[in-house]
Amino acid sequence: MCSKVSKADNDLRKLLSEKRLKGDEDRKVGSEVFDRLTLETLYKLAKMGYVNQLQGAISTGKEANVFKGVDDQGNFVAVKIYRVSTSDFKKMQQYIQGDPRFNVKTSNKRQIINTWVTKEMRNLKRALEVGVKVPKPLVAKNNVLVMEFIGDDIGNPAQLMRQTIISNPDYVADKILNYVKILYNNAKLVHGDLSGYNILIDDGEPVIIDISQGVTVDNPISRELLNRDITNLVNDFKKMGVEISKDEIKSKIMDV
Numbered sequence: 001m002c003s004k005v006s007k008a009d010n011d012l013r014k015l016l017s018e019k020r021l022k023g024d025e026d027r028k029v030g031s032e033v034f035d036r037l038t039l040e041t042l043y044k045l046a047k048m049g050y051v052n053q054l055q056g057a058i059s060t061g062k063e064a065n066v067f068k069g070v071d072d073q074g075n076f077v078a079v080k081i082y083r084v085s086t087s088d089f090k091k092m093q094q095y096i097q098g099d100p101r102f103n104v105k106t107s108n109k110r111q112i113i114n115t116w117v118t119k120e121m122r123n124l125k126r127a128l129e130v131g132v133k134v135p136k137p138l139v140a141k142n143n144v145l146v147m148e149f150i151g152d153d154i155g156n157p158a159q160l161m162r163q164t165i166i167s168n169p170d171y172v173a174d175k176i177l178n179y180v181k182i183l184y185n186n187a188k189l190v191h192g193d194l195s196g197y198n199i200l201i202d203d204g205e206p207v208i209i210d211i212s213q214g215v216t217v218d219n220p221i222s223r224e225l226l227n228r229d230i231t232n233l234v235n236d237f238k239k240m241g242v243e244i245s246k247d248e249i250k251s252k253i254m255d256v
Helices: 002-018 027-033 036-047 089-097 109-129 169-185 222-240 246-254
Strands: 053-060 064-070 076-082 137-141 144-148 199-202 205-208
Touching (some): 076 109, 089 109, 109 137, 109 144, 169 205, 169 222
Antiparallel strands (some): 053 064, 076 144, 137 144
């Protein structure tokens, strides 16, 4: 039995190699990220033309890794792979169960992650529809989400706001607050984990990322999450030299 599984894995890796999909060089991380079902998913996406190459990690985290990829047309894409072995399923269930868009009554880890990926894609689409600058989602399959690559034309990814010297802090802060306002009032969404670690600066413009945990405003925990986002932004803006209070942000978002 073991030999059959091993042979199937080798065959799949060979097929992936033929599409020039390159795994993470770190073996431990690679084995956690690229399990058999993930490899099968990547192969299917490769056959569909979404991912022709993986060229290394853009970011790594406990729950997901984001890789720079190239599609069949030679365009850069971002490939987000959720890690089944290390994801916080209790947290995911909390955010999913309170979302009226999903009716997931299971403790199956794979199904929870697949729903989580679908949730992130739908949140991104919802944000784009109302004019919030986020990566455009291209396809979601199982635990893999392929998105627009945010960076320059030669493949250098945009940096996190926390890692960037902001030359126009007032403009960036105002832009971010406007996006939060539009998300809340037009998309009826709360990001839920917004901070300088989930905002990219692309050619001077902020781009909101990592919106998988985003909830609709009618979710019982939405106000708690909004308050947390506001607290994070107050602290991040202060580091940028922009002084603004929580109450001022709330008034901007809710027009009170």
